[in-house]
Amino acid sequence: MSARRYTKDHEWIIVDGDIATVGITDFAQEQLGDVVFVDLPAIGKEVTKGGEAAVVESVKAASEVYAPIAGTVVAVNDGLAGEPAKVNAEPFGGGWFMKLKVKDPSELDGLLDEAAYRAFVAESH
């Protein structure tokens, strides 16, 4: 399994073989506040790098979640339907959003590692 990588839009991704798991970061969930609904993509949907892949709704507003890399949706976290607050409680664990079949592993190279993401958050917020 790869180390977790990040986007500047506050998604994270971990790759295991050719399957990537995607979620939003702890910083993102803290900024959103209480999550009350997550709109997940259909299995089989093709997502593009940086394209809209899901929507997360807090009490206040809806936010789009972008795919960190291109791929095909092979699984979604159905548990979030009954327990959307898991995104707040366990953003890097039980609050994952979707699994993608990776289309082009080289797209991962352009993502941030943990140190770079932390530095990005510290500097821009």
Next chain:
Amino acid sequence: MSLLAEGTLVDPGLLHRTPLHALHVELGARMVPFAGYDMPVQYPTGILAEHRHTRAAAGLFDVSHMGQVFLRGAGAVVELERLVPGDVRDLAPGAIRYTMFTAEDGGILDDLMVTRGPDHLFLVVNAGRKVEDVAHLRARIAGAVTVEERPDLALLALQGPAAARVLDRLAPGAGRMTFMTQAGLSIAGIACTVSRSGYTGEDGFEISVPGDAALGLARRLLAETEVRPIGLGARDSLRLEAGLCLHGHDIDGTTTPIEAGLAWTIAKRRRQEGGFPGADIVLRQLREGPSRRRVGLVPEGQAPAREGTEILDAAGLLLGKITSGGFGPTLGGPLAMGYVAARAAAFGTKVQLMVRGTAKAAAVAPMPFVPHRYAKP
């Protein structure tokens, strides 16, 4: 992820601050620009917890950004009635009434609370409209009536089922006040003007206090075990569950009091006499029925439908748009209000909401979504 750009577009240095600003920061609030003020949207516990706490115990809200205006002079009642459809003349001393400034076309310039004081009328208007409201009053009010804006006063709201118990502890007698009345009370030694009113659907009080005493009052109230600070986020979810309008969203210059379902604010005498801006249109809509109405909407499933969402009938024809929508923590699901063609306004009418390009089923529902719990006599 598309994070909200709150606080990043406006230089916080250009925003007004209420007398409680430093307290909000000290309490760890997330501050956002709202109506030209730097205001707390939530405290560290978050909107859901703040909402639930207000419904279960008591929440303290800083609403000092709202406009407080005194009208003084012998003709104040007559002059104000020329601008609003509410009955001000028959308002008993110390009684409060909800009404609105109407335009010549019947649109709602702002909504407001009017209290008859011993020698004045006391108005509370929306923060985002107070400059326009005061200009409107000064331009339209004739005679020897003075319009006195009071930016030196702060306004705190204490809301929730424990509010009366808490306030009565600090100001004996507060608990005996009834809904929509006002009294001068000393709260823990601080002279205040206390109204039994609010914007949450719960019992509670709105407390007008000199700005320089507001911080002491807020700290004293927060020292009570039932009381926690509540931000604008929960204020919005609470008022939405209570079915209460937010000016600029659910009512504005393009909606009339009748379309907005606010005919109950127009007493019999004003219906007979008219004499307020837009009376011809408003009273005709009252007689004949408006072409569209503000309604409550409950979406099926858990996906919230936000402001601007199109409302369609079963055949796919456009009925109107959502004006406020989100998640109701007490309701436990999504809820909204919006305008629909009058033919679709009956409770139970099935409609479709276009959420991100997908039609989601919803039904027209009675408001409030969560029952009001006012201290009615």
